Amino acid sequence: MTTATPPVAAPRAGLALAGAALCVLAALLIGFAANLTVVGHLQHARDQSTAYDDLREQLALGTAPVGQSTYDGKPLALGAPVALLRVPALGIREVVAEGTTSGVLMSGPGHRRDTALPGQAGASVIMGRQWGYGSPFNDVHRLPGGARIEVTTGQGVAVYEVTAVRRAGDPNPAPLGAGEGRLTLMTASGGAYTPEDVLRVDARLLGDAQPSPARPLRPGWITAAEKPLAGESDVWPGIFLGVQGLLAAALLTVLARRRWGARQTWVAAVPVLVALGVLVSGQLTRLLPNLL
Template sequence: MAILEVPKSSGGLGAKIVRTFGELLITAGLIVLLFVVYELYVTDFFSAKKQAGATTTLNEDWAQGRQPHPELIDGKAFAKLYIPGFGADYHFTIQEGTEAAALEVGPGHYKGTALPGEPGNFAVAGHRVGKGAPFNDLDLLSSCDAIVVETQTDFFVYRVLPHSDEIANWSTGKGAQPQCSPIGTLRTNAADGGPYGETYGREIVNPNEGDVVAPVPHKPSDVLPPAQQVALLTLTTCHPQFSDRQRLIVHAVLTNQFPKMADATYAQLLQSIGEA
């Protein structure tokens, strides 16, 4: 039986242009998809291996009693970070420096800022997407949430400061809850709230606002002598997710310090601070 042959339509120049443009869009879409897969999964895989290696090295150094007060070396881990609210398996080593190589391993300490437990501002940066994404959920932290930093000799417990909309009624509102009892607003009776009048538990800033990691956030370095500075922890990451247009900042204040005994564990610490 004869088969009728349907004549092909050339479509002309316009059809060719549309077809070519469509093919370009498909190609571009595939490239973007591959990039997203690489950023979300491939870099996570490599960072997880680097993080595991850094943790092993740090544990070995601590077990052998090396450098209880270590010299900070670029890219070398010197402390651990825990956020109890993110689950028992949330823990990362903190590397010295915020260069790309250090942040591929895990959170990085801003050079020149305070060390854990010291007066001033212990400031740490971390990726929010890809490369282990240690700070992916930073926006979920609420005031009073605990953030724990472990060094070779101590556990330091910081708690997130009041958010801007909680300041006015803090003492009679959330601040009256038991877990918030060690936390004040850091404000004075001055009209501007004093040196810490611009320090909140969470803020969104532009990338050029580096003074969020100053000893007293948003203030000149000499606004207070070191002896009068509060011991703060500041975590920084990109904002919004999948963008580096701005920075998400979390400020927390030191509320407890626990010297580590020979058999001290993080789990025991959580029980002692009511986070188990």
């Protein structure tokens, strides 16, 4: 006597959704780790190479910005290269971009838009990350007094001398006199990927200050996302779209596994899930402090 083979129970929809959720979570965790380490450092190196070529061309043509506007009077865009920063004591050579949002600082140090450009009279502020995306300012707290900082802009090379390293609670430097210039390098203090407060390195300008064009953007007239340890809240729409795409890919992965088998599905799906996870987590990291 033959017995009928019992029918295979169809997988429940709840299990498929749970599997997709686990795929999304795994992709985001891998993406976060990649963005804050290997992928982030590679992105920083690529962006620095591109920005250096752009700045070098502008310096050669005499079109490098010397204020808040381009040579033809248009407002300077966020992320536009404005200077080349060198700190010989630490081996730092970084292209400085305009703006200090989290997205701008993923590519390297950024110039705070409501301050003077380096080399000009007044206070100039350059902000950079401590650990993520190339960690350009990870060691600035080690700068001794008297160390030199060189900044090349469209007005030439400005040389600064380090005067102090300030942490939270330290007194502010004395007000600047007429024609004097000060550069402040700003980054986070605290442990690895756990910023606690702001660390500042002050340096005084050696030599004469360069003329400064009119600045429509007055001190304090910057967005909340450009202030120290701030994130970018306007990236949420892109995050929602990215998460939807990642969830759709995860659901397709779960469904494909039932038809193709585990090995074939993971060979095809893992690169897609990881790529989407890196893209979405890259947007999520812009919500984190810009000096991280």
